[in-house]
Amino acid sequence: DTAVSQTPKYLVTQMGNDKSIKCEQNLGHDTMYWYKQDSKKFLKIMFSYNNKELIINETVPNRFSPKSPDKAHLNLHINSLELGDSAVYFCASSQVGGELFFGEGSRLTVL
Amino acid sequence: LAKTTQPISMDSYEGQEVNITCSHNNIATNDYITWYQQFPSQGPRFIIQGYKTKVTNEVASLFIPADRKSSTLSLPRVSLSDTAVYYCLVAQQGDNYGQNFVFGPGTRLSVLP
Numbered sequence: 001d002t003a004v005s006q007t008p009k010y011l012v013t014q015m016g017n018d019k020s021i022k023c024e025q026n027l028g029h030d031t032m033y034w035y036k037q038d039s040k041k042f043l044k045i046m047f048s049y050n051n052k053e054l055i056i057n058e059t060v061p062n063r064f065s066p067k068s069p070d071k072a073h074l075n076l077h078i079n080s081l082e083l084g085d086s087a088v089y090f091c092a093s094s095q096v097g098g099e100l101f102f103g104e105g106s107r108l109t110v111l
Numbered sequence: 112l113a114k115t116t117q118p119i120s121m122d123s124y125e126g127q128e129v130n131i132t133c134s135h136n137n138i139a140t141n142d143y144i145t146w147y148q149q150f151p152s153q154g155p156r157f158i159i160q161g162y163k164t165k166v167t168n169e170v171a172s173l174f175i176p177a178d179r180k181s182s183t184l185s186l187p188r189v190s191l192s193d194t195a196v197y198y199c200l201v202a203q204q205g206d207n208y209g210q211n212f213v214f215g216p217g218t219r220l221s222v223l224p
Contacts, residue, residue: 043214102154
């Protein structure tokens with residue numbers, strides 16, 4: 001069983017559209033994250049949720065809205081997509097203070 | 112946050128030992144040193160973590176000198192499948208929610224036949 005799974009793996013869309021990426025973890029972890037990896041391969045944290053509550057919200061446009069229906073799921077919804085949103089988005093989970101377990105990534109391409 | 116500095120890239124040949132050094136001059140007393148590995152088209156994967164001296168697991172060894180201002184990830188006898196980006200992170204253990212998990216650009220290791 002995949003520990004951290006995210007869908008879709010690839011997403012190609014037009015500017016201005018709204019899209020969502022889903023993430024689920026079956027590790028029983030309390031904390032989930034969204035990271036963005038740009039074309040230069042820098043990996044930056046976007047959001048961190050602990051037990052469905054937002055803990056970290058880095059400098060991310062409010063077009064990005066995370067939603068955690070339960071502690072095993074953390075979805076990312078993006079409104080009004082822009083060219084600069086093209087990147088690979090990684091979901092991750094951990095116990096508090098523990099090592100991160102990443103999903104395989106969702107490559108978003110905005111045309 | 113303790114900032115880390117690593118070489119941008121390294122080349123090696125199969126069967127060689129590879130040592131990747133990370134500098135973290137501002138490491139705090141409560142900080143641990145963690146290394147992650149990222150293969151192309153995959154998410155980073157935890158390799159090893161340490162606080163001081165030496166830690167070894169089935170994948171790698173981590174050497175940390177007494178002043179803890181640097182650390183060295185050692186990969187014994189690398190193979191082509193070890194080609195990846197290796198990230199060094201410095202963060203506190205315990206009660207934090209990922210705000211200290213700051214990934215730098217990492218070291219791109221290329222293992223050649």
